[in-house]
Amino acid sequence: MxxxxxxxxxxxxxxxxxxxxxxxxxxxxxxxxxIGAQAASTAAARTDKAREKAESTAYARTVATAATKTDTPILDTPRAVVVVPKQVLEDNQVLNTQDAVRFVSGVQQGLGVYYDAYIIRGFSSGNNTYRNGLKLNAIPGTEDTAFLDRVEIVKGPAAMLYGRIQPGGLVNFVTKRPQEEAAYSLQEQFGSWGLSRTSLDLTGPVTADKSVLYRAMGVFDHADSWVNFEHRDKGAFSGEVSWRPSTQFEANLGFEYYHDADASRGGYAGMIPVIGTTYKVPWLTGRPAYLPRNWTQSDPQKYSQFPDVMEREMVTADWTYRFNDQWKVTNRFLYVHTNEDQQYLLAAPAALNYQTANLLRRLSWSQAMRDTWSINLDVAGEVKTGPLDHKLLFGFDYFDYHSLYLGDNPGPKAVPEIPAFNVWAPVYGGINWSVLAAQQAYAHNNKSRNQSIDAGYYVQDDISYDDFIHFLIGGRYDIAFDASSELAFATVSGSPCYPLCDGHYNPPWKGNPTYRKISPNGGLLVKLTPEYSIYASYSESFGNSNATARSASGTQFKPQEGQQFEIGAKASLLGGKVTASIAAFDLTLTNVLTADPVNTGYSIAAGKVRSRGVELDVAGQITDNISIIGSYTYDDAMVVKDNTIGTGAILGKRQPGVPRHAGNIWAKYDTAPGEKEGFSFGFGASANGLREATATNAYALPGYVRFDTMIGYRTLLEGHAVEAQLNVVNLADAKYFDTTVNSQYAVYGQPRTFIGSVKVKF
Incomplete structure (x- = not known):
């Protein structure tokens, strides 16, 4: 036998x-x-992990889950989506989330950024970002870059999958997950402005059968700034445990904690005043004042007296059950609690006397407490009907955001506690901090509350014929609600906070009627060959920008709504090592509030903004030694309908913060790719055209070109991998403005900066 x-x-x-x-x-x-079902399930469960491991050091990624919430390849997705892998972030030593997206076409840093916000295809993302596909609101630094695996950017309206969202698109931060193979690393980064940053990353199995895995990461980050009196002290921890009792089931439970004392957040200390039209030298008007980059309106005692501190705790969980290699169900959960002490010494619009050059300052203080719940349930599977293959998705998500503000944001007034100073020859000191502390305590009687709830149901079908024609169609039904209130105690002369916190009012709680919306999405893609595809798509979105506004009749405005037509082409070259895409889009935003021509002081939803452009992205390994990532953007974003007249007219004006032309390129040369010992060299350039700084186009931020470079060396030391790296940001020390705040202040971009790093892997 x-x-x-x-x-x-x-x-x-x-x-x-x-x-x-x-x-x-x-x-x-x-x-x-x-045992075919179990074997197939095992293969399906490991496919994603094998692909991620193969792409872990690559510049090109073939799949982005944010675009369809499935594992559809980017080449088969009929809309623009770009991925920035962790290798690109590490090679550039990117230390914050704002810089993490600069490699992508059509994406700019938001204006006056305090919370994570981006301008995508000409429109602000608001304060919304996404973490592993779940929505977050009003988060400064969504994720520490040491915790990131990649950044996914979906461009254009994405309401079909994500509910209320601004029309430009979304930024999704994908985190590192526990790994089956044990790996430990310790990194120390150092450089200009006293940078000292320590990162620890530990991952591996807990049990011998690798059914329980863990990952623990921690970061401590301290630095000053090129702006006088700016400091930051940050600490962050991320821990996650994965449980895989079988090849069909996986569950993950995570926790993150952030303690962030950051006087540089938002760039408020370094706000450069814009010279207005009443200045006595006409040829200097309409541009930021010619002040040095280290100039500040802050004070050397501000950081110690009124530090800006944020604490955040986050709990995450998700589980997936694979019925077989075709069907699975996934449930995701996220809860965030944030405490913020927002304390800034800064000016407000119209605070500068152009004749005397005296600037009035204010101490803005508020305490914010936020709670965010974000839940998602997806059922995904594949069926076949005749010659057609269907990749189906059925989903539900729920988002609940609550906030409570305590404090005051007084306007600039001539008060003895905060003396004015000359912007050309500032004299610091002389602030009565003890009086301000008493005023701050009293101002905490001022309260405001906000609430935002959104629940949605969606279905999507990716129909494929012989992997030649792909037709993506989907729809969503949303139920949305917003409410806000403000409760401020009346103040009189002689009270502890007079005169800084006077003039408040006591409106009742304002709740908007529940708003319901159907959001469609559709796209057609044709694969000309296995490596090339062309597509056309249509998508819609709606936001909450008009949530608390009212017309003269007291009726609620509909949310702003976006519609986009897009055509494009994609390529997977050199055996998938290089990805490239080009897209042309026509995106409009309607229901934009504009002045009511009949009722002065009120608004009507008659405004319209249009953004048209072309985007090009390329990333990957073009030879065994050379990797690149780059993009180019042409965007003509302007107001095409508005009723405002006079000096505030914006009809025909360009969108603030959006250059007509922008581009970047980064290339790395590795002397021994895949080997444990070798050198690497990197060089890149980023260029931005002129950007209007205000809605009325009253002044603009000039265009600029910035060069960056890198040299790295890796080797084995007593059997341990050691990596040393030096980056120089803004190699030529170009002097440029990065963004604008409150329409009357500009913020300088980063001067020449050195960042060194030593990483040891165990």
Whole structure:
């Protein structure tokens, strides 16, 4: 008797155990044991992990889950989506989330950024970002870059999958997850402005059978700034445990904690005043004042007296059950609690006397407490109807955001506690901090509350014919609600906070009627060859920008709504090592509030903004030694309908913060790719055209070109991998403005900066 183990036509992955007698070889085999479903499920569960491991050091990624919430390849997705892998972030030593997106076409840093916000295809993302596909609101530094695996950017309206969202698109931060193979690393970064940053990353199995995995990461970051009196002290921890009792089921539970004392957040200390039209030297008007980059309106005692501190705790959980290699269900959960002490010494619009050059300052203080719940349930599967293959998605998500503000944001007034100073020859000091502390305590009686709730149901079908034609269609039904209130105690002369916190009012809680919206999405893609595809798509979105506004009649405005038509082409070159895409889009935003021509002081939803452009992205390994990532953007974003007249007219004006032309390129040369010892060299350039700084286009931020470079060396030291790296940001020390705040102040971009790093892997 002997045994034969073989695979016999029982379907993919089927395994047949045959027991034969030496005397009866012709007899029929014993009943088969079909373990095909389990084998297929195992293969499906490991496919994503194998792909991620293969792409871990690459510049090109082939899949972005944010675009369709499925594992559809980017080449088969009929809309623009770009991925920035962690290798690009590490090679550039990117230390914050704002810089993490600068490699992508059509994406700019938001204006006056305090919370994470971006301008995508000409429109602000608001204060919304996404973490592993779940929505966050009003978060400064969504994720520490040491915790990131990649950044996914979906461009254009994405309401079909994500509910209320601004029309430009979304930024999704994907975090590192526990790994089956043990790996430990310690990194120390150092450089200009006293940078000292320590990162620890530990991952591996907890049990011998690798059914329980863990990952623990921590960061401590301290630095000053090129702006006088700016400091930051940050600490962050991320821990996650994965449980995989079988190949069909996986669950993850995570926790993150952030303590962030950052006087540089938002760039408020370094706000450069813009010279207005009343200045006595006409040719200097309409531009930021010619002040040095280290100039500040802050004070050397501000950081110690009124530090800006944010604490954030986050709990995350998700689980996936694979019924087989075709169907699975995934549930995701996120809860965030944030405490913020926002304290800034800064000016406000119209605070500068152009004749005397005296600037009035104010101490803005508020305490914000936020709670965010974000939940998602997806059922995804594949079916076949005749010659058509269907990749189906059924989903539900729920978002609940609550906030409570305590404090005051007084306007600039001539008060003895905060003396004015000359912007050309500032004299610091002389601030009565004890009086300000008493005023701050009293101002905490001022309260305001906000609430935002959104629940949505969606269905999507990716229909494929012979992997030649892909038709993506989907729809969503949303139920949305917003409410806000403000409660401020009346103040009189002689009270502890007079005169800084006077003039408040007591409006009642304002709740908007529940708003319901259907959001469609559709796209057609044709694969000309296995490496090239062309597509066309249409998508819609709606936001909450008009949530608390009212017309003269007191009726609620509909949310702003976006519509986009897009065509494009994609390519997967050199065996998938290089990805490239080009897209042309026409995106409009309607229901934009504009002045009511009949009722002065009120608004009507008659405004319209249009953004048209072309985007090009390329990333990957063009030779064994050379990797690149780059982009180019042309965007003509302007107001095409508005009723405002006079000096505030914006009809025909360009969108603030949006250059007509922008581009960047980064290339790395590795002397021994894949080897444990070798050198690497990197060089890149980023260029931005002129950007209007205000809605009325009253002044603009000039264009600029910035060069960056890198040199790295890796080797083995006593059996441990050691990596040393030096980056120089803004190599030529170009002097440029990065963004604008409150329409009357500009913020300088980063001067020449050195960042060194030593990483040891165990």
């Amino acid at each position: 002997f045994y034969s183990l073989s695979s016999r036509g029982a379907g993919a992955g089927a395994l047949t155990l045959v027991l034969l007698s030496t005397t009866a070889l012709a007899q029929e085999a014993l009943p088969t044991i079909d």
